Amino acid sequence: AQSVTQPDIHITVSEGASLELRCNYSYGATPYLFWYVQSPGQGLQLLLKYFSGDTLVQGIKGFEAEFKRSQSSFNLRKPSVHWSDAAEYFCAVGRDPTGRRALTFGSGTRLQVQP
């Protein structure tokens, strides 16, 4: 069955340090992949998306993600984290396990930024 795994529930980094959030998916074909960010009490903001082509995609707020088909991964990166990046991050694929057009989300990674 299709699934999205975010192995890290909680990550703490120092401000200015680099960041990598992991995401693995299980899907029969190359899915549409997304990263969303959610600040406390807010909705989800789209950071970036991958559909095809260049496997390194750039997003908003200085984030980027790399699609690796061989590893079924779509990890999110940022070279230098800012305190305002503290939030919860969700990886998602654009289809549910039955193939319907419905986002399937990972369980999320909560990012804490230390001064």
Next chain:
Amino acid sequence: KAGVTQTPRYLIKTRGQQVTLSCSPISGHRSVSWYQQTPGQGLQFLFEYFSETQRNKGNFPGRFSGRQFSNSRSEMNVSTLELGDSALYLCASGWEESTDTQYFGPGTRLTVL
């Protein structure tokens, strides 16, 4: 363009009552999806409407229903509320059918007492 708007933002109900949540998609978007977010189950798909027709439905009981109007605005209704229905309900709109991109609203926080 204005983003997805949801009303109300916060709602408190008691068990057994029913509730209606509203969502206005981004102008020009014809698809509206609803998701439930809880600490235990995470983000789960409820249903999707496109051009006033329900196109997809998640694995939720029949107490959860929705509809979409000709202006693409959507409403979600939950009848006979249970404590477990307490959640953040998120609406998402999209038009890029081939790429599945969805843009989310701020959500409605429903508390069932």
